[in-house]
Amino acid sequence: MAIIRRRVFYAKIGKADPLVALMKEADGLMQRAGFSFKSRYLTDCISGRSDRVIMEWEIEDVSEIAALYQPLGSPAVQSAFKDWQGKMNEMVEYSEVENLAIR
Numbered sequence: 579m580a581i582i583r584r585r586v587f588y589a590k591i592g593k594a595d596p597l598v599a600l601m602k603e604a605d606g607l608m609q610r611a612g613f614s615f616k617s618r619y620l621t622d623c624i625s626g627r628s629d630r631v632i633m634e635w636e637i638e639d640v641s642e643i644a645a646l647y648q649p650l651g652s653p654a655v656q657s658a659f660k661d662w663q664g665k666m667n668e669m670v671e672y673s674e675v676e677n678l679a680i681r
Contacts, residue, residue: 580680581637585673589629593669594621597631600666607658640677 589597598619605617620632 579639581640582676582678582680583635583637584676584678585633586676587631587633587673588627588671589631589669590671591629594623594629594631597666597669600662600669601631601633604659604662604666607655607662610658636680 587597598621601617601619608617615635615637618634620634622628622630622632
């Protein structure tokens, strides 16, 4: 059963667009680390909790989730993400993760 892996980021006021740009920069890092899926980004700046950025990945099985993060354990990949993550942390208040079955 296919799954949508969704991470909802609650960006600081006015930081949704810069956060999307930073996440797209991470797509290249992730591809070099061996991730093969495509990210999709959605933003909501005018309803509910504003400045939300939603990142989605579609995967075929929930067991793939653990495999997605294995390449992140290597020292080379951690080094590449260190500066990127520092920038992201300055833009985000908090985030939530959802794993939604596609039916």
